[in-house]
Amino acid sequence: MMNNPPEGPPAPAAPAVHARDLTVRRGTGRTLRTVLDRVAFDVPRGRITGLLGPSGCGKSTLMRTVVGTQAHATGTLDVLGRPAGHPELRARVGYVTQAPSVYDDLTVRQNLDYFAAVLLPGRAAADRRRAAVERAIADVDLTSRTTALAGNLSGGQRSRVSLAVALLGTPELLVLDEPTVGLDPVLRRDLWNLFHEITAARGVTILVSSHVMDEAERCHDLLLMREGRILAQDTPEALRTRTLSDTVEEGFLRLVDEANAHDRTAPTREPRR
Ligand SMILES: Nc1ncnc2c1ncn2[C@@H]1O[C@H](COP(=O)(O)OP(=O)(O)OP(=O)(O)O)[C@@H](O)[C@H]1O
Numbered sequence: 034m035m036n037n038p039p040e041g042p043p044a045p046a047a048p049a050v051h052a053r054d055l056t057v058r059r060g061t062g063r064t065l066r067t068v069l070d071r072v073a074f075d076v077p078r079g080r081i082t083g084l085l086g087p088s089g090c091g092k093s094t095l096m097r098t099v100v101g102t103q104a105h106a107t108g109t110l111d112v113l114g115r116p117a118g119h120p121e122l123r124a125r126v127g128y129v130t131q132a133p134s135v136y137d138d139l140t141v142r143q144n145l146d147y148f149a150a151v152l153l154p155g156r157a158a159a160d161r162r163r164a165a166v167e168r169a170i171a172d173v174d175l176t177s178r179t180t181a182l183a184g185n186l187s188g189g190q191r192s193r194v195s196l197a198v199a200l201l202g203t204p205e206l207l208v209l210d211e212p213t214v215g216l217d218p219v220l221r222r223d224l225w226n227l228f229h230e231i232t233a234a235r236g237v238t239i240l241v242s243s244h245v246m247d248e249a250e251r252c253h254d255l256l257l258m259r260e261g262r263i264l265a266q267d268t269p270e271a272l273r274t275r276t277l278s279d280t281v282e283e284g285f286l287r288l289v290d291e292a293n294a295h296d297r298t299a300p301t302r303e304p305r306r
Pocket of ligand 1: 088
């Protein structure tokens with residue numbers, strides 16, 4: 034089993050993300066279906082919240098909704114005190130999608146220079162751009178690979194370049210969609226250590242998804258999802274204690290069984306469409 038993460042800083046009162054009665058539908062016409070079903074959750078500031086659940090349960094949809102790129106959302110969703118998608122949030126929220134968004138035919142530094150130019154355009158911002166690129170490269174520990182073509186990097190290094198791009202704007206909230214997928218255990222551990230360093234050093238809030246349950250132990254807080262619903266919001270320790278389980282995975286399976294039993298005895302619940 035992985036080492037438990039450090040206790041983590043205390044959670045201040047106002048959460049980074051506040052969702053109530055959030056429903057999202059995807060598809061069109063006859064394929065339109067409810068993907069998030071009246072979910073309610075909070076993401077505390079300055080901590081790492083893991084969004085965990087099986088493939089297809091709605092993790093990416095929830096993250097897209099938080100960063101404001103998902104249509105057909107109803108209910109309440111506040112991000113850093115603004116409604117999700119508010120223009121002011123563009124520079125305050127960093128988003129790393131599942132596919133690393135880097136150009137293979139550019140070097141690490143050229144990739145960052147390009148995205149910095151998009152984020153901080155104009156001659157007057159040249160010094161700020163240079164400083165932001167240097168800081169982001171150092172943050173993800175790629176100083177020795179700045180001249181390497183992104184296409185020649187390992188999977189873990191490519192993930193780091195994507196993360197560096199997201200860090201360029203010094204975001205207050207980082208949304209990371211399955212950043213460790215396909216990485217070997219050593220690279221996964223290194224990346225999780227990096228998330229903790231970023232949160233500890235900068236107070237950045239991280240919302241990170243995974244379908245690998247053992248990664249739950251690395252988070253300060255958990256959102257456990259299944260079939261478009263939030264099954265539980267808790268710390269890993271509280272979840273294990275509450276479900277009388279040795280691991281979060283075991284606790285998750287107990288909660289799934291409870292939810293299934295509840296659904297069987299509550300036939301009035303509207304089925305997902
Ligand atoms: N464009 C779309 N139109 C209709 N349904 C969609 C669309 N995109 C995703 N879905 C459905 O929404 C559900 C949730 O998908 P989502 O990608 O959010 O899940 P996920 O938990 O992130 O999965 P994974 O871990 O495999 O990435 C799935 O059942 C998926 O089939």
